[in-house]
Amino acid sequence: RGVSPAFESVKRGQWQREQFRGHSLSYKTLGIVGLGRLGTLMAGYGQALQMKVIAYSPYTKPEYFLKLGVSAVSFNDLLSNSDLISLQGPLRVETMLMFNAKAFLLVKKNLYLINTSRGEVVDEQALLHALQSGQIAGYATDVLAAETNFLNSQANNQPLIEYARTGRNLLITPHLGGMTEESRQATDLF
Numbered sequence: 450r451g452v453s454p455a456f457e458s459v460k461r462g463q464w465q466r467e468q469f470r471g472h473s474l475s476y477k478t479l480g481i482v483g484l485g486r487l488g489t490l491m492a493g494y495g496q497a498l499q500m501k502v503i504a505y506s507p508y509t510k511p512e513y514f515l516k517l518g519v520s521a522v523s524f525n526d527l528l529s530n531s532d533l534i535s536l537q538g539p540l541r542v543e544t545m546l547m548f549n550a551k552a553f554l555l556v557k558k559n560l561y562l563i564n565t566s567r568g569e570v571v572d573e574q575a576l577l578h579a580l581q582s583g584q585i586a587g588y589a590t591d592v593l594a595a596e597t598n599f600l601n602s603q604a605n606n607q608p609l610i611e612y613a614r615t616g617r618n619l620l621i622t623p624h625l626g627g628m629t630e631e632s633r634q635a636t637d638l639f
Contacts, residue, residue, distance in 0.1 A: 454617055472559075475499040480531030482547075483538025483566065484509045484519065491535050492519050503527060506538070528555040533563065540567035550575040553584050560585045565626055568594035577608055580618055587618040591626050 450471035458465060479495035481488045484506035495502040496518065503520045505527040514521045524547070527534065534556075538544055548562065549572040562585060564571055573594055579585045593609060613619045 451617065453620065474533070476501070477532035478503060478530055480504070480522075480527040480534040481519070482506070482524075482527065482534065482536045482544075482570075484513065484517070485537060485539075487565065488535075488537035489517065491537060492517050500533075503530060525555060528552055529557070532557060532559060533561045535563045536566040536570055538566055538570070540569055544570050546570070546572045548572060548576065550578070553579040556585060558583065558586070561587045561589070564588070564590040564592055566592065568592040568596060573609055577612055580612065580616060585618075587620075589620040591622050591624055593621070596624060 451469040455469040458468070474495075475498060477500055479491070479500040479502050481491055481495075481502065481504040484492065484504045488504065488506065492502045492504065501520075502518070503522045503526070504514065505522055505524045506514075509521070511521060522530070536548070544566070547570055553575055562571075562576075568590070571590075571594070576585075576588060580588060590609075593607065595607065609619065610621060613621050
């Protein structure tokens with residue numbers, strides 16, 4: 450929906466709704482990588498929005514897919530059939546850079562990719578090319594591959610952050626997924 454640029458526009462005293470026309474999620478296909486705790490929640494959100502939900506989760510038993518009403522698919526089928534893909538799985542040897550240049554060639558041009566997994570699951574150089582060329586419609590992430598290696602001053606030299614300054618199809622947040630008052634208090638207790 451372009452919420453962040455729309456908000457910035459309103460703060461400048463503009464009211465240009467047409468410029469921020471979005472897309473409905475209903476009847477689109479949500480692809481999920483990793484059907485663990487978070488992937489299961491995401492499947493429920495997709496179903497609540499009347500989306501068809503498919504998942505690539507090789508360590509999940511077939512009966513769990515049936516229980517959730519989610520279709521099990523191969524990775525290539527997930528890539529070619531999804532309108533939106535959400536990455537929930539853990540970082541493993543087999544998930545390292547799984548979203549690379551080859552994978553981006555298989556996706557729909559209108560694909561939106563969401564990464565709440567780990568930055569290393571996505572080849573950020575291939576992703577940047579896919580965003581700039583229109584190979585995918587957009588990317589939202591809460592994680593970056595080198596996030597633990599840079600301080601705020603070093604973040605300015607990160608290519609995805611640099612692109613986000615002008616590109617409207619990229620949203621980055623600083624690993625806020627579990628950053629709530631309640632979760633931090635619970636963590637501090639142990």
